[in-house]
Amino acid sequence: MILHFRIIGALLLVLAMSHVVFPRYFRWSEELKPLSLINRQIMTIHTFFIALTVFLLGLLCLSAAGELVETALGRKISLGMGVFWGTRLVIQFVGYSPELWKGRKFETTVHVLFSLLFTYMSVVFLWAYFY
Structure with a gap:
């Protein structure tokens, strides 16, 4: 089970890092232009905090797999x-x-x-x- 937590931890780190390409890949500079400033900023800030949360969950799985199971x-x-x-x-x-x-x-x-x-x-x- 601990091995699975470590695998998940690594996968979550990769998933978190993949958020870096979202603005360019999804063309947010163009696609979000019609939105109000607050909605554009919510998209950017929420994406950052989702990525941060996923990253921290990945670190937790890598560093505390035993505790999460036992x-x-x-x-x-x-x-x-x-x-x-x-x-x-x-x-x-x-x-x-x-x-x-x-x-x-x-x-x-x-x-x-x-x-x-x-x-x-x-x-x-x-x-x-x-x-």
Whole structure:
């Protein structure tokens, strides 16, 4: 189980770092221009804090895998992360329109990979809590 937490930790660090390319890849300078200043800034600031949270969760998994599996507090934190990533898995299917990825090779690949990642993390964290 500890190995899975370390794998997840590394994957979360990569996921956090991938947020750096979002503004350029999604052309936010153009796409967000019609929004008010507050909405543009909310997008940027929230993306930063999501990336920071994912990064810190990754560090937690790498540095405290044993505690997350073996202690009561760690297991409760694992439950929270399992619920978090399980909810994110559901949103992957009900929050994003299939029009965004169906029939597009790269987008479909990303959709499937993220679905697998969110499933993996949900199962590992919930397993750590319940077993």
